[in-house]
Amino acid sequence: MESYIAVGALGALAQEARLTIFRMLVQAGPGGLRVGAIGKALEIPPATLSFHLAQLQHAGLVTARRKGREMIQVAAFERMNELLAYLTKNCCGEDLQACAPIVCKPTPRRRKKP
Amino acid sequence: MESYIAVGALGALAQEARLTIFRMLVQAGPGGLRVGAIGKALEIPPATLSFHLAQLQHAGLVTARRKGREMIQVAAFERMNELLAYLTKNCCGEDLQACAPIVCKPTPRRRKKP
DNA sequence: TCTATAATTCCAGAAATATGGAATCATATA
């Protein structure tokens, strides 16, 4: 990961409302959350919420897809893991063994029918 | 870790110069680096560098100790690990097994005389 | 097509951050 990407992602998370939103999305998993649900839960005015979601999307930490007239926001686990990897890179000098690997991922769902 | 602490730490890292400085300090390990050495390496004017170091210190990501007329800056590995833990908390819903633990630490030094 | 709902964009003012020269503070050494 290039440093300017990391700076962008860190900046996107460096704000109370956005950090909260992102954590909600991580918890929600791949199913994501509707913008309205987020706004209702956090009591953020629509314009402000859109602004924050745009910041997270621009940083690559969140993706959005339309579902009817609603927008579903989903955490970008891959980008987040790249960020975590970037932050812990070079932590242990040459002794890579000393660093535990980092993985952030949604709870695996059980398959419906085996 | 409380969210406002995390926001502060993320904000401190969300700037090119500061992220670079922090990574230099992580690489340098517990021995840290002199302010002058950092400034020389990155070619940042003294006032600007002091400002950025103060931000990192205020966020708890760096500590400083005086050595003669020089100030030694050291990465705060513990705080960084708390931040990483905070960021990956709730990643896997209830299935905590699915998340790898995160540890960022300096390269362990060999003891001088056994 | 008309209406209602969900969300974004536009805009302007407020607030927080970044930058760096000049002055100041802290320590070492002659």
Add this chain to the structure above:
DNA sequence: TATATGATTCCATATTTCTGGAATTATAGA
């Protein structure tokens, strides 16, 4: 004590980010 060096603080300016009301866009359903 005088001088030099390393670093911080002061301060003014520039830049970026945040906020939210009003207008606009997108889609669903009557």
